Amino acid sequence: xxxxxxxxxxxxxxxxxxxxxxxxxxxxxxxxxxxxxxxxxxxxxxxxxxxxxxxxxxxxxxxxxxxxxxxxxxxxxxxxxxxxxxxxxxxxxxxxxxxxxxxxxxxxxxxxxxxxxxxxxxxxxxxxxxxxxxxxxxxxxxxxxxxxxxxxxxxxxxxxxxxxxxxxxxxxxxxxxxxxxxxxxxxxxx
Amino acid sequence: xxxxxxxxxxxxxxxxxxxxxxxxxxxxxxxxxxxxxxxxxxxxxxxxxxxxxxxxxxxxxxxxxxxxxxxxxxxxxxxxxxxxxxxxxxxxxxxxxxxxxxxxxxxxxxxxxxxxxxxxxxxxxxxxxxxxxxxxxxxxxxxxxxxxxxxxxxxxxxxxxxxxxxxxxxxxxxxxxxxxxxxxxxxxxxxxxxxxxxxxxxxxxxxxxxxxxxxxxxxxxxxxxxxxxxxxxxxxxxxxxxxxxxxxxxxxxxxxxxxxxxxxxxxxxxxxxxxxxxxxxxxxxxxxxxxxxxxxxxxxxxxxxxxxxxxxxxxxxxxxxxxxxxxxxxxxxxxxxxxxxxxxxxxxxxxxxxxxxxxxxxxxxxxxxxxxxxxxxxxxxxxxxxxxxxxxxxxxxxxxxxxxxxxxxxxxxxxxxxxxxxxxxxxxxxxxxxxxxxxxxxxxxxxxxxxxxxxxxxxxxxxxxxxxxxxxxxxxxxxxxxxxxxxxxxxxxxxxxxxxxxxxxxxxxxxxxxxxxxxxxxxxxxxxxxxxxxxxxxxxxxxxxxxxxxxxxxxxxxx
Numbered sequence: 151x152x153x154x155x156x157x158x159x160x161x162x163x164x165x166x167x168x169x170x171x172x173x174x175x176x177x178x179x180x181x182x183x184x185x186x187x188x189x190x191x192x193x194x195x196x197x198x199x200x201x202x203x204x205x206x207x208x209x210x211x212x213x214x215x216x217x218x219x220x221x222x223x224x225x226x227x228x229x230x231x232x233x234x235x236x237x238x239x240x241x242x243x244x245x246x247x248x249x250x251x252x253x254x255x256x257x258x259x260x261x262x263x264x265x266x267x268x269x270x271x272x273x274x275x276x277x278x279x280x281x282x283x284x285x286x287x288x289x290x291x292x293x294x295x296x297x298x299x300x301x302x303x304x305x306x307x308x309x310x311x312x313x314x315x316x317x318x319x320x321x322x323x324x325x326x327x328x329x330x331x332x333x334x335x336x337x338x339x340x
Numbered sequence: 341x342x343x344x345x346x347x348x349x350x351x352x353x354x355x356x357x358x359x360x361x362x363x364x365x366x367x368x369x370x371x372x373x374x375x376x377x378x379x380x381x382x383x384x385x386x387x388x389x390x391x392x393x394x395x396x397x398x399x400x401x402x403x404x405x406x407x408x409x410x411x412x413x414x415x416x417x418x419x420x421x422x423x424x425x426x427x428x429x430x431x432x433x434x435x436x437x438x439x440x441x442x443x444x445x446x447x448x449x450x451x452x453x454x455x456x457x458x459x460x461x462x463x464x465x466x467x468x469x470x471x472x473x474x475x476x477x478x479x480x481x482x483x484x485x486x487x488x489x490x491x492x493x494x495x496x497x498x499x500x501x502x503x504x505x506x507x508x509x510x511x512x513x514x515x516x517x518x519x520x521x522x523x524x525x526x527x528x529x530x531x532x533x534x535x536x537x538x539x540x541x542x543x544x545x546x547x548x549x550x551x552x553x554x555x556x557x558x559x560x561x562x563x564x565x566x567x568x569x570x571x572x573x574x575x576x577x578x579x580x581x582x583x584x585x586x587x588x589x590x591x592x593x594x595x596x597x598x599x600x601x602x603x604x605x606x607x608x609x610x611x612x613x614x615x616x617x618x619x620x621x622x623x624x625x626x627x628x629x630x631x632x633x634x635x636x637x638x639x640x641x642x643x644x645x646x647x648x649x650x651x652x653x654x655x656x657x658x659x660x661x662x663x664x665x666x667x668x669x670x671x672x673x674x675x676x677x678x679x680x681x682x683x684x685x686x687x688x689x690x691x692x693x694x695x696x697x698x699x700x701x702x703x704x705x706x707x708x709x710x711x712x713x714x715x716x717x718x719x720x721x722x723x724x725x726x727x728x729x730x731x732x733x734x735x736x737x738x739x740x741x742x743x744x745x746x747x748x749x750x751x752x753x754x755x756x757x758x759x760x761x762x763x764x765x766x767x768x769x770x771x772x773x774x775x776x777x778x779x780x781x782x783x784x785x786x787x788x789x790x791x792x793x794x795x796x797x798x799x800x801x802x803x804x805x806x807x808x809x810x811x812x813x814x815x816x817x818x819x820x821x822x823x824x825x826x827x828x829x830x831x832x833x834x835x836x837x838x839x840x841x842x843x844x845x846x847x848x849x850x851x852x853x854x855x856x857x858x859x860x861x862x863x864x865x866x867x868x869x870x871x872x873x874x875x876x877x878x879x880x881x882x883x884x885x886x887x888x889x890x891x892x893x894x895x896x897x898x899x
Contacts, residue, residue, distance in 0.1 A: 172633060172636075175633060176633060176634070176880065178880055179637070179880075182876075183876065303887050303888060307884065310879050311879045311880075314872075314875035315875065317871070318868050318871050318872045321864075321867070322868040325864030325865075326864070333512060333517075333858075333861070334859060334861060334862060335517060335858065
């Protein structure tokens with residue numbers, strides 16, 4: 151529960167107008183820092199909801215698949231340039247961002263990840279690798295502005311940032327595959 | 341019950357057999373190079389101090405910037421790198437029960453490559469073809485051979501990295517469910533940092549080679565500087581991590597205590613590894629081409645390194661108090677008196693730790709945008725790194741020598757040598773207080789760094805700096821005396837001290853300590869986090885610098 155409180159503090163911090171303004175003023179920070187941090191705040195707060203509504207999660211997310219699909223859909227939605235543009239120009243969309251990312255992406259991710267079978271995790275990783283690679287390609291390659299609120303150079307920056315994230319996930323996946331994970335299991339010392 | 345001899349040999353061969361002689365040779369070779377370069381670098385330091393104070397005039401074949409470049413390169417790069425590699429390989433050998441034969445080969449290959457590289461770079465400096473200062477970023481251009489020499493140095497470091505990673509993997513595979521010994525853990529962390537730090541500088545140097553040869557006309561100065569500081573600042577934290585490995589693991593044993601907490605120590609190591617590379621930006625806080633908001637975000641990243649530092653400070657003083665009280669210290673500060681101040685193995689690292697309080701405070705000044713405007717490129721900065729590297733790191737290294745070298749050479753630390761060590765430590769400390777203190781003050785008065793002559797035609801503001809510059813010379817003289825004593829002590833302990841057995845003072849955990857959790861061993865994860873943090877920090881400014889690049893700079897030779 152301590153983590154849930156940290157999550158709430160993080161959420162409130164991110165919602166402070168000067169913080170939100172600063173983070174949204176740089177395209178890549180908006181997309182690849184503010185949004186993941188909102189998800190992280192939901193992820194941390196997830197424990198609170200799991201304890202408060204155990205039956206709900208049991209009933210609707212028993213194997214983790216619905217939750218992870220919701221997570222994927224919500225996060226992918228926010229990768230669409232127009233969604234980001236509207237978050238800046240329309241107040242209601244900004245509010246929706248602050249509700250959807252923690253509650254509809256962070257919380258389900260918390261509930262689903264441990265329930266997912268390894269094939270589900272692999273599919274999720276591969277999906278995000280592909281998504282970030284394609285995004286990188288589009289954002290770097292596009293000759294015109296895809297966001298009204300950000301300059302072309304910022305857009306290319308997001309492209310390179312997405313490639314960097316994809317590279318990090320690929321490296322993480324490779325070390326999962328090539329290092330025997332049972333090495334890290336705790337062994338009781340007698 | 342006592343273990344039988346056979347069992348002890350099987351389970352813990354080092355207790356009886358000492359370090360493997362072949363491994364000791366590796367470490368001693370690195371340490372020899374380290375202290376030879378300390379001697380040369382130290383002499384150059386004094387020459388520079390005297391020239392700056394106007395007490396000597398350098399002959400026409402040797403100029404101030406040449407001396408400054410060699411002093412920086414030999415001490416900041418060669419001395420610290422070779423010392424830490426020698427020390428860490430000894431730790432690795434001790435902690436894992438000997439190096440694998442192929443790992444030893446890697447260490448020797450690294451040694452040879454580094455020697456070749458340093459010889460090439462230093463030759464170019466001596467020929468006055470590479471007075472680019474130790475930061476060697478563009479637009480100052482050195483002779484291509486200087487850069488090629490640096491490539492060899494990096495290759496040597498990579499060979500050492502490969503050796504450590506191989507030995508670590510080998511041990512992990514054969515010890516499922518066990519955490520690696522603390523010393524091996526530190527070694528792994530330092531070499532992970534070495535590897536990722538040198539990637540930045542390698543890219544930089546590879547762009548500079550064709551540029552200095554004239555094959556390409558211009559280079560992007562901002563990208564070069566950024567890549568340099570990616571490396572430069574990480575190097576700072578490599579020294580820091582090497583120093584705290586001694587503080588955490590050896591100092592508690594020397595004062596007769598236990599180490600603080602395995603878990604906390606490993607957490608500090610992980611935080612330093614993951615967080616430190618973006619700190620490089622605070623060296624560029626005055627640079628154009630990085631937007632204000634990016635600099636602001638970087639303040640967080642730079643200052644985040646204060647978290648593990650404060651954890652270290654807390655843990656170390658907790659160990660001191662706990663041990664002092666156990667030894668009978670009474671009252672609020674009585675435990676301080678119980679610490680072994682007469683033991684150079686303790687005194688040197690202790691002064692190093694105390695100086696880090698001042699060094700750290702100065703570092704916060706350097707990182708803060710507004711304060712940095714006052715001190716940027718003044719002597720303050722020089723004072724700052726002489727107190728951080730020159731005391732916090734180097735005195736720790738000196739303290740390590742007094743047990744590591746006799747141990748490796750199978751000799752003893754005599755009381756006489758201990759006394760000499762104490763004298764050396766005191767001379768060094770006084771010299772550094774005088775020199776670094778006056779540098780800090782005169783920096784605040786505006787005296788620029790990296791400038792051979794600062795009389796400005798006798799202007800009265802510049803005249804006010806002269807007494808402080810005299811103090812640099814006084815401090816530098818004391819420091820050179822310190823260097824000579826230290827080099828004498830090192831080679832005496834290596835070749836002439838009486839034969840005998842010296843302890844490898846590794847502290848044990850407290851009896852009721854909980855073992856470190858296995859997740860701390862997930863290097864794959866820590867490296868991915870490191871890369872993610874690097875990406876967060878560097879993608880925006882570097883893309884900006886490349887896409888909005890100015891025309892670029894041709895090679896410039898100012899000397």
